[in-house]
Amino acid sequence: MCLLILGRVARISGKNLEVLLTPLKPRRPTRRIHIGHVPIGGGAPIVVQSMTNTDTRDAGATIAQIRRLERAGCEVVRVAVPDREAVERLAEIKASVSVPLVADIHFDYRLALGALRAGVDGLRLNPGNIGGADKVRRVAEEAKARQVPIRIGVNSGSLEKDLLTRYGSPTAEAMVESALRHMELLQDHGFDLIKVSLKSSDVLTTLSAYRLLAQKTDVPLHLGVTEAGTPVQGAIKSALGIGLLLAEGIGDTIRVSVTGDPEEEMPIAYGILRALGLRRRGVEIISCPTCGRTEWDLIPLTQKVEKLVSGVATPLTVAIMGCVVNGPGEAREADVGIAGGRGTGILFKKGRRVRKLPQEGLLEALLDEIEAMTGESVPRS
Structure with missing residues (x-):
């Protein structure tokens, strides 16, 4: 019997589980746009x-936060535009x-x-809720003239009433039908610089919706699990929802949504990409979970290093191990590391x-070595 585990084939024979390291599925071909x-x-x-x-x-305040996001590795930033005053900024x-x-627009063309x-x-907007056909046409023509893409953002919490009535709940099928409906409104005006997202707070609904839409269109897809929760819960839901889809070759952009500072999203997002071998950015810390053999205060030190190196962009694997006997060997693939004893x-x-x-x-020596290997400065406090 065989199972598919994140793009790898696992063969079960008796009590043994043999994992054949096959590549992730190839990326789904999509049309190219530019933001x-x-x-x-x-x-x-x-x-x-x-x-x-x-x-x-x-x-x-908005400029300052965007600059912090840039330094943390964010490559596209969306801002809410609720009224005319926001437009003027x-x-x-x-x-x-x-x-x-990217400007996030609702209701007012x-x-x-x-x-x-x-x-x-x-732009991030749903053409079905900004007015009638003439208003959609005006936005589509202006965006086309400027070669500005539009992301259609379908959210399970705000589906059209007729779709909720037909499907009984915000199912994956309802979300996909909503997306196709919005896409058609733009395509009717010759606009095809389109990206689509299908977000639900339920991971399984999110997975089903993206898989279904990926079979029906070649537009780029933006992945995310909406309202995923606090950083811990958000990381779990995003790693599963985004990670499984990326492993299947689905997805062109991602956003990890957490309740907190948006800068906290960056290490989670890049951690997902790094774990799948899709991209590398910044420092990946390998650290042991500690045990009764640990003879130094490893946990706060590891947390401190993680904070101090958060601004380093160069890909680097850093190990912090609790045992001088086994630590170096266990972290053999790390670029650099420290291991402490008594x-x-x-x-x-x-x-x-x-x-x-x-x-x-040890800490100062490690930070010096990271600076030497990356050419980037690391703060000491």
Whole structure:
């Protein structure tokens, strides 16, 4: 008997489980669009996105948060545009950041037109809720003239009433029908710079919806599990929902949604991509879970290192191990690491000892080595 586990074939024979390391499924072919300077779909690398939680009418706060997101690795940023005052801040925000800017619009087509004229790189809207055909036409024509893509964002919590009546609940089939309906409204006006997302807070519904839509269209897909919860719960749901789809070759952009600072989304997003071998960015920390043999305060040290190196963009694997006997060998694939014991420890590279150090000097030695290997500065507090 065989099982498919994240794109790998597992053969069960008696009590043994043999895993044959076959590649992940090939990326689903999609058409190529661009959000600003960032290519989306058509074989381009998976793009990491986020959304500000500042009041867009406060341009200063919004710009500051976008810059922090950029430093954390965000490649496309969406901002809420609830009214005309927010539209009036978009040009200033756009001119102050280098990451492509997407305007999130609901209900009022005039906000979409204003955002386009302010120079945004993308729109997130559902054409079915911005007015009649003439209003959709005006937005489609303006976006087409500026070559600005539109993401249709279907959310299980805001499906059309007739679809809820027909399907009885926000099923995957209802979400896909909603997406196709919105797509048709734009395509009727010759607009095809389209990306689609199908978000539910339920992981299984999310998976089913994306799999179904992927069979029906070649538009790029933006992956996410909406309202996923706190950073821990959000990481779990996103790793499953986004990770399983990426392993199946589905998805062109991703956003990890957590209740908290959007910067917290970045390490989760890149962690998912790194775990699947799709992209690498920043420092990956390998650390032992600790046990009764641990003779130094490893847990707070590991947390401190994670915080200090969060701004490093160069891909690097760093190990922090609790045992000088087994630590280097267990972390042999790490680029660099430290392992501590009673009052002393070692610095090692690729499992080989570099030098022995007093325990209190291990952190500084590790940070020095990370700086030397990446060429990037690491804060000390």
